[in-house]
Amino acid sequence: MVRILPQLLSAWEKGQRVPRPEDVARLLGALRVDDVTYDRMMRLARHARDDNWLDSNPSDLPPALSGIVEYERTATRITNWELAIVPGLLQTPDYARAILTNSEIDLPQADTRLVARLNRQGILAGPDPVRITSLVGEMAIREEIGSAEVMSDQMDHLLTMMERPNISLRIVPANIGYHPGLIGSFILYEFAGMQPIVHLENSHATAFLHEDDVVRNYRRQAKLLAGKALSEDDTRAMLREVAR
Structure with a gap:
């Protein structure tokens, strides 16, 4: 007791x-x-x-993903900027597999991560799904990952996801000059009754930031990127073009 x-x-x-x-x-x-x-x-x-939490061993699945999974599960809103790849929560199995199998991860670990990634997408459905705002660089839909067929299916999947009322996806076009998003991707998790958290990740480390000033800076960056993004209608048109 x-x-x-x-x-x-x-x-x-x-x-x-x-x-x-x-x-x-x-x-x-x-x-x-x-x-x-x-x-x-x-x-x-x-x-x-800790003021900020840095996890320098993302290859160890349970510790590396535990924070992400919990934040996704409890968040009321997720805003993310992805510079060069489709956001994980919106990836098809074949697209995700192509990334994981080319990420210097052994095959069993890649399979484990693939299952975990696909299971995480369950937060997008249900009676009270999380609200997602995804801002995605044009490079993410132009770079061929896996194969042309994999990319076409991925574009179709994004178009289907955009039909959901809780998901907003907009493309930030290439060749528009410098903007802070070129430095790297980020995810902003917002919660009911809790401070928001920013998640940063690269191939060797994962960081969770929750200092007020840091979060405010990333909010401003998300707003700036939204101002440069295409409308949802223009985003759909670009996705259809790439899917051909």
């Missing part, structure tokens, strides 16, 4: 206070979670007080 004041537990649930790792360990012990879940949750607990 774990004795915790109801007020303290409520503050944890609302994100008003951060539980200590030892408190998390006691709760996990009382819940009798499996070893994988225990390790994943304790990793999150140890980094919860």
Whole structure:
């Protein structure tokens, strides 16, 4: 039996206070979670007080994806900018497989990541799906990944996803001069009753940023990119052209 004041537990649930790792360990012990879940949750607990969290081992699936999966599951809105590839939540299985099998990841790990990525897309459906605003660089739809057929199917899939009321997709055209989005991609997660979080990722590290000034800067960047993006109608026209 774990004795915790109801007020303290409520503050944890609302994100008003951060539980200590030892408190998390006691709760996990009382819940009798499996070893994988225990390790994943304790990793999150140890980094919860960090101003920013950098995970430098993204090849280890449970720790690397645990934060992303949880943020996607609990977010009310996700805004992402993708410079050169289609956003993961909007990828077809063949497109995702082509990326993972060419990412210096061994085959079993690539298969595991593929299943995880496709399962994560479940947040886009259901009675109360997350709202997605995706701003995507033109390079992402012009660069052939996998094959011409894979790309055509991916474009058709994006067109289908755009029919959903909770998904907005707009292309930022190429050759429009410098803008901050050329530096790299990012994802902004927003929650009910919690501070927003920015996710950055490259081939060797994953960072989660939640300082107020940092989040504000990425909000401004998303607004700037939205101002340069095509309308949804023009985006559909470009996707249809690429799909031919």
